Amino acid sequence: MRLGSTDQTESEVIQGILVCDCGRNYSIQAGIPQMIYPDALLPSDEEFKQKYDKGAEQYDTGLDWLFKSFYEDEKAVRSGMLDLLNLRPGMRVLEVGCGTGKDSLHIIARLEDQGELYVLDISSAMIRFAKRRLADSAIPIEFVLSNAAYLPFADGYFDAAFHFGGLNTFGEVRRALAEMTRVVRVGGKVVVGDEGIAPWLRQKTFGRILMNANPLYKHRPPIECLPENVCNVGLRWILGNAFYLIDYGVGTGAPRVDVDLPIPGKGDSLRSRYAARKRP
Numbered sequence: 001m002r003l004g005s006t007d008q009t010e011s012e013v014i015q016g017i018l019v020c021d022c023g024r025n026y027s028i029q030a031g032i033p034q035m036i037y038p039d040a041l042l043p044s045d046e047e048f049k050q051k052y053d054k055g056a057e058q059y060d061t062g063l064d065w066l067f068k069s070f071y072e073d074e075k076a077v078r079s080g081m082l083d084l085l086n087l088r089p090g091m092r093v094l095e096v097g098c099g100t101g102k103d104s105l106h107i108i109a110r111l112e113d114q115g116e117l118y119v120l121d122i123s124s125a126m127i128r129f130a131k132r133r134l135a136d137s138a139i140p141i142e143f144v145l146s147n148a149a150y151l152p153f154a155d156g157y158f159d160a161a162f163h164f165g166g167l168n169t170f171g172e173v174r175r176a177l178a179e180m181t182r183v184v185r186v187g188g189k190v191v192v193g194d195e196g197i198a199p200w201l202r203q204k205t206f207g208r209i210l211m212n213a214n215p216l217y218k219h220r221p222p223i224e225c226l227p228e229n230v231c232n233v234g235l236r237w238i239l240g241n242a243f244y245l246i247d248y249g250v251g252t253g254a255p256r257v258d259v260d261l262p263i264p265g266k267g268d269s270l271r272s273r274y275a276a277r278k279r280p
Contacts, residue, residue, distance in 0.1 A: 026152075030128070030131075031131075031143070032124075032127055032128075032131070032143045032144065032145055033144050033145065033146075033152075034124075034145045035144055035145060035146040035152045036122065036145055036146055036147055037146070037147065037150040037152075038150075041122075041147065041171070042171030042172065043171070044169055044170070044171040045122060045147055045149075045169075045170065045171040047169075048122070048166070048169045049122045049123055052099075052121075052122070052123035052125060052126050053123050053124060053125040053126075054125075056100065056123065056125035056126050056128075056129050057125075057129070059099060059100050059126070059129075060100055060102070063102070066239075067239075070239050070240040070242065071240075072239055072240065074102075075106075077238060077239060078102065078103055078106050079106060080238070081103075081162075081164060081191060081193065081238070081245060082103070082106050082107060082110065082162070082191075084189065084191045084234070084245075084247040085160045085162060085189045085191055085247075086160070086189055087107065087110040087111060087115075087160060088110075088111075089110075089111055089112040089113075089114040089115055090111070090114040090115050091111060091115045091116075091159040091160060092115060092116040092117075092118070092157070092158050092159050093107055093111065093115065093116070093117050093118070093158060093159060093160050093161070093162065094118045094120065094151075094153070094157075094158045094160070094161040094162070094180075094183060094184075095107060095117065095118070095119045095120065095161075095162050095163070096120050096148045096151075096161060096162070096163040096176075096180060097120070097121055097122070097148065097163050097164070097165060097166040097167075098119035098120060098121050098126065098127070098130050099121065099126050099129075099130065099165065100126060100129045100130055100133060101119065101129065101130030101131075101133040101134050102133075103162065103164065104117065104119050104130060104133070104134055104141075105133070105134070107162070108134070108137050108138065108139055108141075111139055112138070112139075113138040113139055114139070115139050116139060116140050116141075116142070117137070117139060117140070117141045117142075118141070118142045118144060118153075118158070119134070119141060119142070119143055119144070120143075120144045120145075120146050120148075120151070121145065121146075122145070122146070122147045122148075124145055127143050127144075127145055130143065131143050147170075147176075148163065148166075148170055148176035148179060148180065149170065149171065149172040149175040149176045149179060150175075150179065151179040151180070151182070151183050153183045154183070155182055155183065156182075156183070156184065156185040156186065156188075157183050157185075158183050158184050158185065158188065159184070159185060159188050159189075160184060160188050160189045160190070160191075161180045161181075161183065161184050161188075161189075161190045161191075162190075162191050162192075163180065163191070163192045163193075164191070164192065164193045164194065164245075165193075165194055166194065167192055167193065167194040167222070168194045168195060168196070168216050168219040169216070173222050173225050174222075174225040177192065177222070177225050177226055177227065178227045180192065181226075181227050181229065181230060181250055184250045185250065186250055186251065186252050187249065187250065188249070188250050189247065189248070189249055189250070190230075190247070190248055190249075190250065191245065191246070191247045192245075192246050193238070193243055193244055193245035193246060194216070194219065194243065194244065195214065195216040195217045195219060195242065195243055195244075196217065196218075196219045196220055196221055196237075196242075196243060196244040197210060197211060197217050197218070197241070197242055198237040198241040198242070198244075199220075201241055201242075206240075210242055217242060220244075221235055221244040221246055222246075223235065223246065226246075226248065228253070228254040228255075229250065229251045229252065229253050229254060230248040230249065230250065230251060231248065231249045231250075231251040231255075232248060232249045233246065233247070233248040234246070234247045234248065257270070259271040259274070
């Protein structure tokens with residue numbers, strides 16, 4: 001599945017139309033499929049799309065200031081997040097919300113010259129910036145303009161998916177997490193994160209100052225939005241305990257439990273106890 005593939009080689013597909021099995025047609029501009037769906041975005045998605053379109057060229061300046069303000073080494077933080085994906089050469093990886101491509105560089109380095117990277121963003125300006133930054137990549141890269149809640153990929157197509165820095169602003173967080181999980185194979189990994197002051201710091205002066213400066217720091221990890229087929233879920237805080245990070249594996253379905261197994265010494269089961277509670 002190579003986006004933009006036709007009878008022409010990838011390098012020749014600069015402008016054109018991508019025809020999908022679903023019957024929808026998407027334009028290709030400067031080699032980038034325009035796959036945002038639906039055409040009318042939710043207010044939050046539209047707001048931040050416009051914000052990133054306007055601020056793409058200055059975005060890295062703000063990131064440099066952010067890591068400096070927390071006395072953190074940017075390279076070490078990004079590397080630590082990607083450690084959770086267990087990347088190996090030859091993997092096919094999806095990065096949702098690639099921004100200017102800073103994390104993409106670290107992913108490429110881990111795949112060496114034997115993998116594939118798909119980078120996706122809702123902002124056309126961000127995608128163009130990332131495409132310039134990653135122009136010398138040693139592995140194939142597909143650039144896609146799309147939103148996280150409607151990923152244009154088949155089930156289980158990727159070995160891993162990564163997103164950091166925009167989850168709080170998504171119009172459909174639950175759906176976006178379900179989509180990132182859907183497109184990763186069983187046994188693969190997903191890592192997501194964004195601003196969110198750690199619980200033990202929210203009432204401290206540290207937390208109050210940050211939440212006053214940026215309301216996005218008030219967000220809490222959306223653990224309750226994870227789909228039921230995730231497993232080995234991890235939750236941690238990074239960057240001065242001001243950002244949450246969720247990592248998990250993709251399982252085959254909902255967890256299993258034998259609800260009919262008799263409880264030792266009781267004579268009943270989990271199912272019978274549940275049924276008894278439901279009786280009027």
